Amino acid sequence: MTAPTKPSHNGPSDPAGTPAPAAVPGTSVPAAASGTSVPAAASAVPLHAPVVDWFDEHARDLPWRRPEAGAWGVMVSEFMLQQTPVNRVLPVYEHWLARWPRPADLAAEAPGEAVRAWGRLGYPRRALRLHGAAAAIAERHGGDVPSDHAQLLALPGIGEYTAAAVASFAYGQRHAVLDTNVRRVLARAVTGVQYPPNATTAAERKLARALLPDDERDAARWAAASMELGALVCTAKNESCHRCPIAGRCAWRLAGKPAHDGPPRRGQTYAGTDRQVRGRLLAVLREAPGPVPQAALDQVWHEPVQRARALDGLVADGLVEPLADGLYRLPLS
DNA sequence: TATACGTGGTC
DNA sequence: TGACCAAGTAT
Known part of the structure; x- marks a missing residue:
């Protein structure tokens, strides 16, 4: 991937400075099953265009986003990135791909070597599962990372998010990719709350599907772009609304950024466990x-x-x- | 649905 | 300084 070269044309003004009309009265779309509804603004005006434009200009040049990474590179990165910051993944990822450039290369190793190479990334069971997934790919899929969502989901260590992410990022398919970044972006921009629920809900999946562009290619770009927006701009703390391409339409910001009210978001100690x-x-x-x-x-x-x-x-x-x-x-x- | 599962950085 | 947070999965 080439480095972003297009100069900013946003100028000095805060794009959030001129809130756009957010909703058309009386046009909210009722959601059949859960009783939730998708706000009209979300479906009436595409949210993805400004976010994808922003992504084209500001996306990080990460190794697993380069074409040469391939599906295996994407898959390895997704395993490593589960609950782990990009900066810590980077060196381990490079070493991993250099040592095991194909699934069969990893499958031929002892699982303990995967655990060792995992280093201090944390959650070492991921290393074991990645090894198991590589073995399954070598055995069942001719050594190629499957493109089928159901087949991905059947691999050890791959759940709802990772299956959608690999299918979307590696194969350009149209899937709702709902990670913690996207969930936070949607919670704020559309739902108008500071944080999403602790566990992914049916309403969130419904909303994510409703926002998915029809075109497969656009959908894949939106998935990557919305995730990047959450990672770089719409962060959990100290969000940078002045850099956000949809700040003018963000329901949470328009509501005055009310603080999270529900139960504490988390709270697990580590020392002594x-x-x-x-x-x-x-x-x-x-x-x-x-x-x-x-x-x-x-x-x-x-x-x-x-x-x-x-x-x-x-x-x-x-x-x-x-x-x-x-x-x-x-x-x- | 709630809990276990690593590690290190940030404010 | 301790609590929160980081591209979740399995049970």
Whole structure:
């Protein structure tokens, strides 16, 4: 992909400065099933055009967006980006694709090598699932990442979002790609609230489908563009409305940006949890070239009951392989 | 539907 | 400084 070169023509003025008429009275579209409705403005005036134009000018030049990345590159990036910031993914992604340029290359490796190469990206089960997905692709799909949504969804580690993302980004298909960025953009621009619900709702899926451009190519670009808008401009905190191409039509902004009211968005501590212990145990195993004695693992956590529970969990998840004589290693199979 | 699952950066 | 946040999935 070439770097964006088109100079900005937006000028110094805030595009949000002149709110456009948002809705045509009396034309809201009732949604049959859930009792929700799609605001008229969303369906009457295409939202995607200004966002796609903005994307053409401001999109980041990320390696998995280049044509040479291919479907496998897109798929690897989607696994790595699940709950993980772009900046941390970048170096691991490059190393991964250089080492395993095709699904069959990864499938031929021990799963433990995938876990090791995963490094400190977090959620190492993703590495195992990516390895499993590569194996399934090698076996069932002739070594090529499937383009069919249902076949993608059947692969380990691929859920609703990732299946749509791969089908859309890698194959240009028309799917509602509903990630946390898009959900936030729609929550604000259309629904008029600061944050989407904690879990994706039927109403959100319905809205996303309603906003999807008819044309397949436009739909794929809208998916990438709306996601990028959420990542760069319509961020969770400190949003930059002055840089937003649809600020003038944003329901949340037009309403005075009311604060989120519902229940707390999240709240999970990490220190002292099994997750932290698992992380420490796996770090030792990742950094060791071969099997590690129990005694070495015992040093990562003082409390023996929790330590044993965490290790058992890793074994149960297939992230660690117990050997005889109290040795442990990353899985060979 | 709620919870488990890593890690590190930000304000 | 602690809470929140980052392209979710599986159960």
